[in-house]
Amino acid sequence: MADRGHHDHGRGHGHGHALSVGADRRYLGGALALIVVFMAVEVVVGVIARSLALISDAGHMLTDAAAIVFALIAMRIAAKPPRGGFTYGLKRAEIISAQLNGITLLLLSAYFLYEGVRRLIDPPEVEGVYVVLTGLTGIAVNLAATWMLSRANRSSLNVEGAYQHVLNDLFAFIATTVAGAVVWSTGWARADAIAALVVAGLMLKAGWGLVRDAGRVFMEAAPVGMNPAEIGQKIAALEDVAEVHDLHIWEVTSGYAALSAHILVTPGADCHAIRQAAERLLRETYGIDHTTLQVDHAPPELVTIGEAQAHCADPHGPVHSGTPAMKEQK
Known part of the structure; x- marks a missing residue:
């Protein structure tokens, strides 16, 4: 679900x-x-x-x-x-x-x-x-x-x-x-x-x-010292994550970092558990406590082929792939 x-x-x-x-x-x-x-x-x-x-x-x-x-x-x-x-x-x-x-x-x-x-x-x-x-x-x-x-x-x-x-x-x-x-x-x-x-x-x-x-x-830039590409790759490297896109990191005010992202997981994976794992990663590694994560199951063709799909009407930013094939190469 x-x-x-x-x-x-x-x-x-x-x-x-x-x-x-x-x-x-x-x-x-x-x-x-x-x-x-x-x-x-x-x-x-x-x-x-x-x-x-x-x-x-x-x-x-x-x-x-x-x-x-x-x-x-x-x-x-x-x-x-x-x-x-x-x-x-x-x-x-x-x-x-x-x-x-x-x-x-x-x-x-x-x-x-x-x-x-x-x-x-x-x-x-x-x-x-x-x-x-x-x-x-x-x-x-x-x-x-x-x-x-x-x-x-x-x-x-x-x-x-x-x-x-x-x-x-x-x-x-x-x-x-x-x-x-x-x-x-x-x-x-x-x-x-x-x-x-x-x-x-x-x-x-x-x-x-x-x-x-x-x-x-x-200008809603990422906080100094936070690399959005690195953070996206870390989330994508989590178990059962197929793709991360629409990743945004900004500061509401000084010292108040916020993050939102769309995470696609492999069919049958526990969306709730993966969201919790991503939140724990963001909190413990980067100190980001205010998060808005949308977690959905990826279509089978994304997992098997590893190609980015248009899952959002207006996608923003790079796509971070976490398909099993790519994880074996890491």
């Missing part, structure tokens, strides 16, 4: 994270408070010291603050239960948050790259002592903020994005402090512009990573 459309909803996407969402919000809120207060101080000192490195750091910290705010909002939205046409709920709110954070970083990196090059050509006077003192304070603030965010659940892309923002800002403050020390001790003002270019490079790297990873989720 065919087994059509079993759904396994009981696991996946770190559902246990709901238990710690309150703690995550507290950690993110504490980091946000530290960052906002210091960012305001840094802008004032950066203007007084005429330091692009400090102002660029403040711009980076603004994106850090925005990343945390977006993460907090996305957490609240994503926690809403499925309703109406949103059958998965609003879990992709965090992916929108990550995409916004990434785009903001890319735009800021472009601006500071331009300003950094301009100041390399025509460097202004920079008050190195202000830069050093502010940079050292920034290192301490970002160490505290990074520690707070590291305590939150970083399996979420937007929480990880906020963490990477603050971590990169820590590296940027180290570069800024070194530049301030060079300006203070030698008077070489171009060191400030070089530090700003380093900050811009860190922004570019972090921003591109967020845009790329969020884009993969929006």
